[in-house]
Amino acid sequence: MNDDVRLYESGAPRQLTTVGAPVTRIDGLEKVAGSARYVDDLDFGPDLLYAEIVESPHPHALIRSIDTAAAEAVPGVVKVVTGRDFPYTFGLYMKDRYVFAQDRVRFVGEQVAAVIARDPKVARRAARLVEVTYEALPAVFDPLEALDGGAVRLHPDLGEYPHVPWFFPEAGSNVAHHRKTRKGDVEAGFAAADFVLEDAYHVPRYAHCAIEPHVVVGLFDRAGRLTMWSASQSPYTQRHLFAEALAPMGLSDFDVRVVTPYVGGGFGGKAGVSMEILGAALATAVRGHPVKVRWTREQEFYNTYQRQGLVADIKLGVTGDGRITALEHALYWDAGAYVEYGANVVNAAGLSATGPYRISNVKIDSLCVYTNLPPGGPYRGFGYSEFHFGLESHITRAAHAIGMDPVEFRRRNAIAEGDTLAYGAPMNPSGLQEAIDRAAAAIDWGREEAPLAPGHAVGKGFALFWKAPAMPPNASSAAFLKFNEDGSLNISVSGMEIGQGYLTVMAQIASEVLSVPTSKIRVETPDTDRNPYEWQTVASHVTWSCGNAVHAAAVEAREKILEVVHRVHGFEEDSLYLEDEAVRCMTDPDFALPLRDFVINGIEAPDGTFKGGPIIGSGNFMPEFTSAYSDPETSQGGHPNVHYTVGAAGVVLEIDRETGQVKVRKAALAVDVGKAINPSLIEGQITGGIVQGLATVLYEDMRFDEHGRLLNPNFTDYKIPTARDIPDEMIPIIVEVAQPDGPYGARGVGEHTMIPAAPMVANAVEDALGVRITSMPITAEKVAMALPDPVGASSAM
Amino acid sequence: MKHEIVLDVNGETWPLAVESSDVLLDVLRMRTGVKSPKVGCERGDCGACTVLLDGRSVRSCLVLAVEVDRQAITTVEGLGEQLTPVQQAFIDTNAFQCGFCAPGIVMAAAELLATNADPTRADIQEALGGNLCRCTGYEPVIDAVLAAARKDSA
Numbered sequence: 005m006n007d008d009v010r011l012y013e014s015g016a017p018r019q020l021t022t023v024g025a026p027v028t029r030i031d032g033l034e035k036v037a038g039s040a041r042y043v044d045d046l047d048f049g050p051d052l053l054y055a056e057i058v059e060s061p062h063p064h065a066l067i068r069s070i071d072t073a074a075a076e077a078v079p080g081v082v083k084v085v086t087g088r089d090f091p092y093t094f095g096l097y098m099k100d101r102y103v104f105a106q107d108r109v110r111f112v113g114e115q116v117a118a119v120i121a122r123d124p125k126v127a128r129r130a131a132r133l134v135e136v137t138y139e140a141l142p143a144v145f146d147p148l149e150a151l152d153g154g155a156v157r158l159h160p161d162l163g164e165y166p167h168v169p170w171f172f173p174e175a176g177s178n179v180a181h182h183r184k185t186r187k188g189d190v191e192a193g194f195a196a197a198d199f200v201l202e203d204a205y206h207v208p209r210y211a212h213c214a215i216e217p218h219v220v221v222g223l224f225d226r227a228g229r230l231t232m233w234s235a236s237q238s239p240y241t242q243r244h245l246f247a248e249a250l251a252p253m254g255l256s257d258f259d260v261r262v263v264t265p266y267v268g269g270g271f272g273g274k275a276g277v278s279m280e281i282l283g284a285a286l287a288t289a290v291r292g293h294p295v296k297v298r299w300t301r302e303q304e305f306y307n308t309y310q311r312q313g314l315v316a317d318i319k320l321g322v323t324g325d326g327r328i329t330a331l332e333h334a335l336y337w338d339a340g341a342y343v344e345y346g347a348n349v350v351n352a353a354g355l356s357a358t359g360p361y362r363i364s365n366v367k368i369d370s371l372c373v374y375t376n377l378p379p380g381g382p383y384r385g386f387g388y389s390e391f392h393f394g395l396e397s398h399i400t401r402a403a404h405a406i407g408m409d410p411v412e413f414r415r416r417n418a419i420a421e422g423d424t425l426a427y428g429a430p431m432n433p434s435g436l437q438e439a440i441d442r443a444a445a446a447i448d449w450g451r452e453e454a455p456l457a458p459g460h461a462v463g464k465g466f467a468l469f470w471k472a473p474a475m476p477p478n479a480s481s482a483a484f485l486k487f488n489e490d491g492s493l494n495i496s497v498s499g500m501e502i503g504q505g506y507l508t509v510m511a512q513i514a515s516e517v518l519s520v521p522t523s524k525i526r527v528e529t530p531d532t533d534r535n536p537y538e539w540q541t542v543a544s545h546v547t548w549s550c551g552n553a554v555h556a557a558a559v560e561a562r563e564k565i566l567e568v569v570h571r572v573h574g575f576e577e578d579s580l581y582l583e584d585e586a587v588r589c590m591t592d593p594d595f596a597l598p599l600r601d602f603v604i605n606g607i608e609a610p611d612g613t614f615k616g617g618p619i620i621g622s623g624n625f626m627p628e629f630t631s632a633y634s635d636p637e638t639s640q641g642g643h644p645n646v647h648y649t650v651g652a653a654g655v656v657l658e659i660d661r662e663t664g665q666v667k668v669r670k671a672a673l674a675v676d677v678g679k680a681i682n683p684s685l686i687e688g689q690i691t692g693g694i695v696q697g698l699a700t701v702l703y704e705d706m707r708f709d710e711h712g713r714l715l716n717p718n719f720t721d722y723k724i725p726t727a728r729d730i731p732d733e734m735i736p737i738i739v740e741v742a743q744p745d746g747p748y749g750a751r752g753v754g755e756h757t758m759i760p761a762a763p764m765v766a767n768a769v770e771d772a773l774g775v776r777i778t779s780m781p782i783t784a785e786k787v788a789m790a791l792p793d794p795v796g797a798s799s800a801m
Numbered sequence: 802m803k804h805e806i807v808l809d810v811n812g813e814t815w816p817l818a819v820e821s822s823d824v825l826l827d828v829l830r831m832r833t834g835v836k837s838p839k840v841g842c843e844r845g846d847c848g849a850c851t852v853l854l855d856g857r858s859v860r861s862c863l864v865l866a867v868e869v870d871r872q873a874i875t876t877v878e879g880l881g882e883q884l885t886p887v888q889q890a891f892i893d894t895n896a897f898q899c900g901f902c903a904p905g906i907v908m909a910a911a912e913l914l915a916t917n918a919d920p921t922r923a924d925i926q927e928a929l930g931g932n933l934c935r936c937t938g939y940e941p942v943i944d945a946v947l948a949a950a951r952k953d954s955a
Contacts, residue, residue, distance in 0.1 A: 032892040035900030038837030038877030045836040268901025503898030695938030719846035
C-alpha cells in the first residue's frame, strides 16, 4: 500500500528497504543462546541481602501492634522494618497506595513488614516470627455491594489523595473515579429504536502470568545514590515515583537511577510501580548493601496488579434496518484495594465503551470501585478486553433480534474516519471495513461446516475491536543515536523490550533513514542515567511515539552527514542521499563515500585539515494535539486519545455437546496497523494475542474464597495454555491504512490482538448450541451445564 | 548437613559442598554462574528451569543437587560453540519474544530432536507441553522446531 516514503519523508519518493521487511530480531541470538540477562541473573557479590515480606492474612483490618523482636533475634537477620519506618504513599495517577500498610490492611497479601537477611531462607523463617495484631473490619469484594451506601468504606481519606485532573473521586464513598461520557440524547435514541436489548455481563479478574516473576534489587550507596535494577516496563516512571515517594528522605530524580535489563514478559503487569517500591524503600534501610526482593509465583498472583473484574450493564437500541440509535453502557469495576493505576483503566473504558461504532446517542458511566481484593491495574487491553466481552456479545444478539447477519450489522455501523467519537473528537483514518471483510472471508463466514465427530457442534463467531493508548497528554519519547568507527550504530532509548520486538523496530527505523543494516545496529535496554526519557512501555504506543523520536534522531544525523559532505565535496545537499552505508550523489553517479570513512574521524579537506566529527543525532516526540481536560459531566471538549487501532476477528469452534469441551478449529484476526514496520513481529503479536485472549475465555480466572483469599495462585490451579492448547489454525491478517502522524504510517498493535477473543467465542458458542453465556470464562463445565439436554441432543443439530 | 558432591555442568567439573535441601536450579545459578535456567514457579509447572540430566530433560527446580552427584548436566550454554539447527531456526523465524522461556524450550526441543529426528506437529506439542510461554502463542515455536527437524533430516 504505502510502500514508498512519500507519506513520511520529504524529497523524492523511493522504495523502502528495511521498513516493511520481516527483519530478524536483533535480540534473537542472545535469547536462544542463553546470554540474555534478566534482573535475577545479575550478580551483586557477597553482601547481597534478601528481603521477605510479612503479609496481611486479612482482607480488611486495623493494625493494632507489630512485634518484631523475635524476628530480629534470628541470627543472620540484618533488619526488620514496618510501616512506621516508611509512612509514605505512592501512585501513578492517584497517591492512594502505601509503601507498607499503615493503620490498616485492605487485601489478603498486603505488605505489612519486611525482614532483611543475608540468606533468603533465614529471611523466610524470621518473617514468620513477626507478630502482628489485627482488629478485623468488615470486608467487601463485590463492586455492586461496595457501591451501597451502607458498605464499609476502604479509604476514609479518599478526598485527600492527590490525583490527576481527569479523575473525579467521590469522597465518602468507595467510588475512586467516575468517568461520565454523554453524547446526543439517549432517550430520543431509544424512542427511535425498533428494538431495545438490555443485559448484564460479568468478567472476573485475571493474572498476567509473565513467566518471569517481579524482581527488584536496590542499592542505596554511601554517597546517597539509589540505584534500582528492576524487571520493569517503566524505568523512567519508576524513577520518578521512587523519587516522589522517598522525597521526605531528601531524594530527588537526580539521586535515583533505574537500570532495566531484559524483561521476561510484561503484559502491563510490570508497568508503573507495584512491588518495586519495596526494593527502593528497603535499600534505604540497609545503606551500602544491595537488597533483593523477588516475588514467588504465589506473590506474583496476589500482590502485583491484577486485571480488574467488571460488571457491565448494556442497553442498545437498533432500527429494523440495522442502525444503532442509542447505547447506554454502565461499567462497574472491581478495582481492588488501591487504584493508583487501575482508575485510569476505568477512565479509558469510560471514554471508549461505544466500541468501534458510529453511535449518535451515548451515555457511558464507568465507575472505579474499591474492593478488598488485590489492587487492579494495567493488563494488556487496558479495560477494552473487559468491556468488549459484553458489547460485542450484545452486537451479535441485536443483529439476530432484527434478523440481520451479525457481520453485515457491524459493517453498517462500523466507525469511519471523521466520524464523531463519543467525546466529540474526530475518528482517525481506519481500515475497519477491510479488516471486517478479510476476517470474515478467512473463516468462511456464512458457510456451514460439518463437525469432525458425532455429538459435536460447530459454531462461528465474529467480533470487532478497537483500542486507543491511554496516556497523559504529555507522555513523550526521546532518542539518542551515535555512529561508531566501523560505521555501525548505537541507539539509546528508554522503551522496554518486553518481547514485542521494540528494539528491532527502532533499529529498522534508523536503518531506513541511515542505510545501515539492522545487523550493525545495537539498541540496548535502558539505564535512566544514560538513556533519554521515555514515559513508559505501555498502551501499545512505543512504535508510534518512540519510533517518531528515533526517526527524528536519524534524520538529524543524516543532515549532519550530508552537511559535512557538502562542505568538503561541494555537492548540493539535496543532491546527496544515503544508500548501502555510503553517501551518494544524484548528479555524480561515481561518487560514493562510505560512512565508516568519516562518521567518527571526519573528512580530510585538500589542505590536510579534517571537517565534521563524530556523528550523533537526537530526537524527541510529544503528541502536542492531545488534552485531558473536558467537561466532567459529559467528557466533551477534550482530545484524550491520540488515535484508535481497529480490527476484526472470527473464530470457528468445535464443541462436544456432552462434555462442553471447546476446540478452536480456526481463529483469524485482522488488524489495521497503519504500516507494518516488521510484518513478522506483528504476526507474533497476533498469534500471541489470540492465544492469551482465548485463555481468558476458555481456561483462566482468579477464584477467591469468601475471605478474599486467592484460591489458585499457581500454574497448577490457574491454567494458562500450553503448546497443546492452541487453535488448530491461526490466520494473522495485516491491514495498512496509514496513521498520518506515525513513523512510516505505523500505529500500535500490541494489546489489541487479545481484545476480540472472548466475545467471538461467546458468539460462536451461541451459533453452535443456541445458548448465550454472559459471564466469563466460558469453560467446558459452564457450556455443558448451560445446555438444556446435554445427552442425546446431537441428532437435533 | 553439608554434602560434598561433584557436578558435571556442560563438561566442566564443579566440586561443591551443598545442603540437603539445595535445589539444582539454585546451585546452577548461584554457585556455578550458569544463568540460562530461569526461576519461574519453583514447583515444576512452567519449565523455565529445564536442563538435561544425562540427556533427559528435568525441571531443575524439582531436583536436589545431592541427587545428581557426577551426572552430566547440560544447559543452553553447553550446546556447543555453534548454534544447533533448532536454535538457528528459532532466530530465523523470530520464534521467541521476551525470551525468558527460551532456554527451557531450547533444551526440551534438543531432547526431542535427539530422540525423534522426524517429529510430527503433535509430537512437538507434546514435547513442549511442559514449557509455558505467555508471549508467542506457541505457533512460531512449533513451526521452528518442525523446520529444524525437516532441515536436519533432509
